Amino acid sequence: MQNYPMDTDKTDYSIAHRQDVREAIEQIKGLIASHHFVSFQGRIEEIEREYSLMKDYMERGFSDPQRPRLYEELLKDLFVLLREIQLKEQIHQGGSYTLALSRTLKFNTDSEVIRQHLEGFVQDVALLSLDWGEGEGKKRSDLYKAHQRYMSDLFDAILISSQWTEGTARNFKDLLLSPTLESADVQLLVSAISLSAIQILDINKVKMLMDVYMETQDERVRQRALVGWAFALPEENISIFRDLSEKLREVCEDKQVRRELLELQMQVIYCYDVDKDRAEIQNEIMPTLMKNNNLKIT
Secondary structure, three states, rough: OOOOOOHHHHHHHHHHOOOOOOHHHHHHHHHHHHOOOOOOOHHHHHHHHHHHHHHHHHHOOOOOHHHHHHHHHHHHHHHHHHHHHHHHHHHHEEEEEEEHHHHOOOOOOHHHHHHHHHHHHHHHHHHHHOOOOOOOHHHHHHHHHHHHHHHHHHHEEEEHHOOOOHHHHHHHHHOOOOOOOHHHHHHHHHHHHHHHHHOOHHHHHHHHHHHHHHOOOOOHHHHHHHHHHHHHHOOOOOOHHHHHHHHHHHHOOOOOHHHHHHHHHHHHHHHHHHHHHHHHHHHHHHHHHHHOOOOOOO
16 A cells, blocks of 8 residues: 555645635545545545535525534534544554554543542552551552553553544543542643644643643642643634634633743743753864863863
C-alpha cells in the first residue's frame, strides 16, 4: 500500500471558514480513499445522506426553521470525523502513537472503571500503612509498581483516545474533581488529556480542561489544566463551536485568569530566550573558551 502524506488544511478551511458541507464531504471522501481508511466510509456516507436529504427538502421549497442548526451540526460532524482520520493517520505513521496503541488495545477507558481502580489504589495504600508485618516492604513495592504500570497504560490510552462526546467529557470532569483520588494521579490524567488535545484538537477535551481549571481546589491540578487548555485552543476562532468561544469569554472575565494567562505567555517567551542563550553558549562562548590554551578546567 502506498502511503501518501495527509494534507487536511484544505478540508479544515472548507469546514471552519468556508463552512461548505458539500466541499468538505468530497475532500474527506478523497482522504478516506487515498489512505484506504475504509472504517470511516460508513460515517461519511451517513453525513452525505443527511446533507442530500436537507438539500432535497430545500430545493422543493419546504421551509425548515431548524435548517441552519442542522447544517451547523453537519459541519461539526465533519470536523470530528476529520480529527478521527488525523488520529488514525498519526497511529499509522509509527512512533509513539503506534506504540501507545499496541500497549492499550484492551485497555478500558470507561471513567467509572478508572475511578474504581484509582480509588482502590488509595484504599490499598491506606490498608498497607496498617500492616507492619513481615514482607510489608515488598507488598508496598509491588503495589506501587502495579499502579505505575496502570497509570502508564492509562496515559497512553488517553493520549490516543478518539474525539470525546459531551458525556465523556462530563464523566472525566467528575473523575478529575473527585476528592478521593491521589493528586499525583489526577495531575497525570490532566497532562494526558492536555497532550491529546494539543496534538489533535478535541473541543470537548478543551472545554473540560477549562472546567477543571475553574473548579478544582488542587492548585497543582489547576495549573496543569491551565497549560492544557491554553495550549490546546485553536489558533483561530471556529465559529461553528460558539460554545467554546462563549466559555473562553466567560473564563477570561476573571481578572486572575487573565493575569495567569499573561504569566504563562511570559514563561513561554522566557523559555525561547533560554534556548537561544543555551545555543549561544554552546556554539559561540564555549568554543572560544576551549581555544584558550591557558584555561584549566578542574
